[in-house]
Amino acid sequence: MQVAVLAHDSFPDRAKTAVGLLRYGDHEVRAVLDRATAGQQVADHLPDVQDAPIVASMDEVPEVDALVIGVAPIGGGFEEFWRPDVRTALERGCHVLSGLHYFLADDDEFVELADEHGGKLVDVRKPPENLTVADGTAGGVDATVVTTVGTDCSTGKMTTAYELRDAARERGLDAVVVPTGQTGVVIEGWGIVIDRVVSDYAAGAVERLVETPVGMDLVVVEGQGSLTHPAYSGVTTSILHGSAPDALVMCHEAGRERVHGYESFAVPPPADYAGLYERMAAPVSGASVVAGALNTRGMDDDGAGDAVAAYSEAIDAPAADPVRQGIPDDLLDAIL
């Protein structure tokens, strides 16, 4: 599928979905929409993913099958200044994929345009209708189940999950990512956006996802949020217990000491945080933090190396920056 990705004012650092699609997706991205960086190329910002031009609006996008909303603002609302681009895409007969809380299918104008021109509105965040409470059975999955957890939002949990998958595949193992967020669900074409699931069923939805892949050696569950986040900790906890992992990989951004967007709240030090994850996991599946992933974005290589070494020592486990360094053998060994 050929797609354009909307990431206004956000590319690349605040456009997780756009970057995830460019890096791990099977779709051909023909343009990124960002009025702030229009005229540049994806490669100017991200040299190691598929390249595409950055344009100011849908009017400048070549023929595509779909427009993907590639940003996820806090709260998941629809920004009205995106409307002309969505309108243009629908008028051109494109599908529009969104992971927002706001459902495109609830927007009368979009529904009318989609009907008229034959495009589909795909709200990946809309959960299935038939979810149930967890049975507590995910611990019975044969594969090694690893869940990526974090010390905050946007620390690299999805990226780490994909890098672990790719490293395991390079070693000849059958490995899969269980997507629990909008980008992952867009990339994989299956999954459930857990933060949109009714609280009572959130762990049950994760359990169902973990039990879905068959014949795998390694199942990597994409975590969400963080265990002490003032707003999202319930989602994190549901994934931690619903996935009943064998092991945890803890993702942290170097130097982050305050909760992003909630600056009055401190992020506990990594060693404490790893211990808290383990104490919370213990009564359900007894998983330890066996490895760490450190996001060293913006640091030089020396600084990043020092930061990774310090992080590894703090959590007493192998660590790496998966984007900068890939997944070293000792880290993959630790989770298998």
Added chain:
Amino acid sequence: MQVAVLAHDSFPDRAKTAVGLLRYGDHEVRAVLDRATAGQQVADHLPDVQDAPIVASMDEVPEVDALVIGVAPIGGGFEEFWRPDVRTALERGCHVLSGLHYFLADDDEFVELADEHGGKLVDVRKPPENLTVADGTAGGVDATVVTTVGTDCSTGKMTTAYELRDAARERGLDAVVVPTGQTGVVIEGWGIVIDRVVSDYAAGAVERLVETPVGMDLVVVEGQGSLTHPAYSGVTTSILHGSAPDALVMCHEAGRERVHGYESFAVPPPADYAGLYERMAAPVSGASVVAGALNTRGMDDDGAGDAVAAYSEAIDAPAADPVRQGIPDDLLDAIL
């Protein structure tokens, strides 16, 4: 309001909503429907609440304004054998109140009967439409905020919240319960059933509830589930962080060592569990477990006294069985 309460095969021990209504509600309960104990009286089982006859079906109920569904099976489904009673109630023009996941308003037969005879279908579990993510502001509430937390489901979190409220009122304080479950919402006439809220908004819904009462000295937040429950821990965590309490009261059932309905999972010992609640609370609001409530149902008075003393020692805080002993002064002192 005069009501009948449906609690088939469940009264009193597995009918939390029915018992809560009888004990703490302002409604006059004119009958309890339970085919298993029909012919007996409420007072045969619960000597300290308002009395009412137990009957086999709605046909034997005197004139009432409403039928309340007083049981909450795991999963929150509607049992088809309840249908004749709901049908009869609607045919008599009664309202029907339900805290089930299954919404009466989605049932064509009930909608038709309600329309025809003038009764209303009230699904208290249906959350408001305009919820948002938490802002992290509940810590700014002037009143003392106490959240009741538990080592499992059905350990007495709602009961303890009401007993704390009543004890504080007896001391001349303005105190209120913030209801987060179906029984509390039915009793209070306001509140949000948190386990039905989309995960991303669960903490935000709790925050909104905690910030609603004005001019209070004490706000007691009704907790739900438990922090390490295989299915419901996400709900618990959202309430713990969304309510940003000043103090926690931990509710436990004497002798419970396995998770109810999930017997392959152990309940951690009370001392460990209190520590885990405190570690989880710390990064958001720094609350300690300042008191304990022990459910000693089924024990004799000596055994209960010993169990309360042991529980108090284990968690290093004043404790009581609020149903058997009320709220002692030292326990109320500890939370204020």
